Amino acid sequence: MTSAATDDVLVRVRGLRFAFGSRRIYDGVDLDIARGKLTAILGPSGTGKTTLLRLIGGQWRPQAGTIEFDGTDVHKLPRRGLFELRKRMGLLFQQGALLTDLTVFDNVAFPLREHSGLPERLIRDIVLMKLEAVGLRGAASLYPEQISGGMARRVALARAIALEPQLVMYDEPFTGQDPISLGVLMRLIHTLNQTLGLTSIVVSHDVAEVLSIADYAYVVSGGKVQDHGTPEAIRASRSPWVQQFLQGAPDGPVPFHYPAARSYAEELGAVAS
């Protein structure tokens, strides 16, 4: 075993800086994703949670800082090496990102056919097992437009675990879900993490749901990690950022009003005069 493999940390982020043009998203963020644990990344909308997943997956490059996956600097890899690394990761996109011209079965079989070199009979068995795990074996012949949003995410989850990755990243898995779908997804994410020994990152702003299944959580806002710890520690946090987020307060460190160049009175005065 290498030292990286024995490390408790699967993903290590250090000094991460990232901006879209002049809009700064991350300004020196450090975080560790523990091996075999379910880590939640919480924060208000637009704070860059999805961006973090894309940075970990190597789809975008940071302006500064490093992201290591199992001891390998993701952004120093050549394209071929990056693709090899991605076979050990799964990413569940917010809307599922299923291939619309393929059936549910073929979507789950897609990464296996592309990478495994297994015979079709074996691929069929693996796909049916993955679909059974997410409760959608009966929907194997349907197309993505024939299933609900919650089902699409479950299919995407089956596809994300098809190659049995070390890490599965979930981008806002609960957004827009009815209570039943939400409960099913929560149970699936938690169960798969436990039974398959996965490392999971769940990015969400659904605080109560995520904290109920997470082992550890980071609260990100304003380009920085505002607090981190176990779900209990996060709930007891004294950080005004965290408290505003947990309580859903409309105003606080995250302002209700988007910053304007001129004051309200000045703008109204300008119109009146």
Add this chain to the structure above:
Amino acid sequence: MNAPLQIVSGFLRRLGEATLFFFAILAALPAALLRPRLIVQQLYMIGVLSLVIIVISGSFIGMVLALQGYRTLTNFGAAGSLGVLVVFSVVRELGPVVTALLFAGRAGSALAAEIGLMKATDQLAGMEMMAVDPIRRVVAPRFLAGFFAMPLLAAIFSLMAIGYGGAHLMGVIVLGVDDGAYWSQIHQSLHPHDVVESLIKSLVFGTAVNWIAVYQGYHAAPTSEGVSRATTSTVVVSSLAILALDFVLTAFMFRS
């Protein structure tokens, strides 16, 4: 003052980006050729589904050509030469050019919209995260299918325009040009190099339209407006490129 400079620099940047994209497609072609099933699927989507518009357009253009040609040739007592006029017009020019324009409108716009929507719905990003190169899996098979489909469609267009559903129907059946004279004129005047020139034009136009379509789709902004722009740009830029390339190729072939 800076606006013209910005337009030029923006154009050059996109041209450079499109050129690099073209080389990336070329690099992905060998891998795509190893998966003929994907190419056959796209041949159906791009080629077979374009057949109706190509067949109908070929027929109507052939009939119009016969009507106009007959009227002009009759003035010179040369109505029997209708076959020559039709075959040269169709094989050398109208076949490849009109097919390419129709191909840009039907298949090119569909290609750009499909790839643009795949981008907008994260399907391309999803493939990348599954360690699958979208250029190899999505773009290259579509590019190849379009490359093969375009000359076949141009040939079908030409056959429809010249044959029994087009100029022959109007010239021989309706206007009374001698059937034997029509076909013998075509047989005597059409040389293999005319067909080769037509084939070269079809391949060049097909390459241009496919390149523009996949580039516009792949680089579309991931929004509904972005996909709409990509689709429109594909048709407009492809049409202009076809006409400009036709001038260049015709001038070159005319000299040689």
